[in-house]
Amino acid sequence: MTHRELNLIFLPDDLWMSILARLPLKCITTSKLVCKQWKSLVESEIFRGVFLSQQQNTSSSSWSLMWRERQIEFIAQYGCDIPRSLGSYVSSFLADMSQTPKESHKLFPPREKIKTVEVVAYTNVGLILICVKSFSGDRTYYVANPLSQQTVKIPPPFSPPLAGFKREKSFRPAGLATRIKHGVVVSGYKFVCLDTRKVNKGVLSFMIYSSETSSWSFKKVLSPIPLFGFNHRNPVSLNGEIYWTAPNEGGEYDLVGHDFYSESDQYNVIPFPELDLELVERCNRACTISQGFLMYMNIISREFLEELREENRLCVWKLESHTADSGDWQLVARVLIPDGFEYIPLTIHPFDAKIAYLWKREHHSLVSVNLKNYKFVIHKELERRSDNVTIKSISYSGYEFPDPTDEIDQTYFSTFVLTPWLQRIP
Incomplete structure (x- = not known):
């Protein structure tokens, strides 16, 4: 023709x-x-x-589980649309930023002034929040898409300074808030910073940069109950709301969240699911996002003293809804685990809520479990399926894996998800 x-x-x-x-x-x-x-x-x-x-097939979706402290990719799944894992794109992008020759890129500082470049927040919309720290101690923040390499520099807060605002340095990055509609980010993004000096006073103070207005604002939100600390270092963002964990008066950890697209001046304190007194949580309290819901999982142990045995189950809950001081947690799975001390819960598949991932300590291997049929699969470090999907897990190589009994409030992993529809950063 x-x-x-x-x-x-x-x-x-x-x-x-x-x-x-x-x-x-x-x-x-x-x-x-x-x-x-x-x-x-x-x-x-x-x-x-x-x-x-037409993209409902989960096998075509790309995502990675990032080991936050070490900036290492722990799990990766990627399909035919991209030739390598999201974590490799992140690593290459950070390396390019830290090695930028002098005067070659006006967006980044000269390389001789850069001390560290690191990701401080991952999202489920394909964006990451990057902090570039200079040898003088100055920090510059960027929102970036490591695949397209599009980067947006966040301007310094309050220039000129906001009247009566004097303690900018006490604020630390606490996450990126975004909203998604039909697979696309709407209403831009909001870069949220928290005043770490005031978390024990029933008031949280935030500096918020909005991409829609290209300006900073200051917001105070109140707590319905007292908090005694705040873990802001590993945020989970879902449809405008950012979630963290924080200890309450009784020493237990609650889920704390706030919708940064709302006019509310109160943040939500959501207790984790209540357990019977004879039940014990074995691992860190970790939350993740799967199919548009906040999910929580842990290994729960019960001792049977008369029989001299212990039963361990992987329990998974879905947060159906919540109010300012309570949550509607639905128990969606209870899977018997042969030895609870041998497994560490990692995450739930972002696009398939019936698949959970754990780490088997004895064999240093990735294990997936189907929450519907209870089937366990031990994965190799690199697997290529017939549908052109690649699943990769960390090569152990002597890395010291975090002890699940250390600081129950610490979450060591963050999920980074590529949305099915690519778009420019708002």
Whole structure:
């Protein structure tokens, strides 16, 4: 068929949408260059909805579990749309930032002034929050997409200074708040910083940078109950709300959250699921996001003294809803674990809530468990499936794995998820 004959072919928009939506995302992006009709179709909300409706297969979704303290990728799953794991993109991106030659990139400081470059927050929308620290102690923050390498520098807070505001240095990064609709970030993002000096006074003070307004604001939120500390270092963000953990008056840890797109001046304190007195939590209290819900899992032990035995179960809860001081936790799975001390819960598959991942200490191996049929699978360090999906786990190589009994409030892992639809940073 000649080029002239090709131009005579006419197909209605809905048929072109059906054809284009079956292509890999990279090909769809390139198709915008073919003609104005395709460009208009691909950039429409209707096409985005058609594409996302055909991407329900979890095998095509890419995500990684990052070991926060060591900046190491612990688990990775990636499909045919990207040739390598998200963690490798993050590592390459950070290396490029730290090695930027002088004067070659106006966005980054000269490399001789850079002391460290690290990720301080991961998200489930394909964005990361980066802190670049200079030898003089100054910190500069960036929001970045490591795949597209698009980077946005966060301007210094309150320049000129906000009236009556004098303690900027006591604020620490506490997360990125975003909202998603049909797989796309809406309402931009909000970079949230917390005043760490006031967490024990029933008031949380935040500095908030909004990408919509390109400006900083100051917000105080009150607590419905007293808190005695605050773990702000590993935030979990879901649809505008950021969650952390914090100890209460009784020494137990609660889930603390606030919706940064709301006008509320109160933050939510949500107790974790209540357990019977004879039950014991074995591991860190860790939350993750799966299929649009906040999930919590732990290994729960029960001793049977008369029989001289102990029973261990992996328990998984889903937060259905919550108020300012309570949560509706639904127990979705109780899976018998042969030896609770041998396993450490890691995360739940972001796109498939029936798959949980654990680390088996004895064999230094990744284990997945199906929460519906209770099937356990021990994974190799690198597996390639027939559907072109690759699953990779850390090569142990002598890394000292965190002890699950150390500081129950500490969460060591963060999930980084690539949304099915790529977009520019707002």
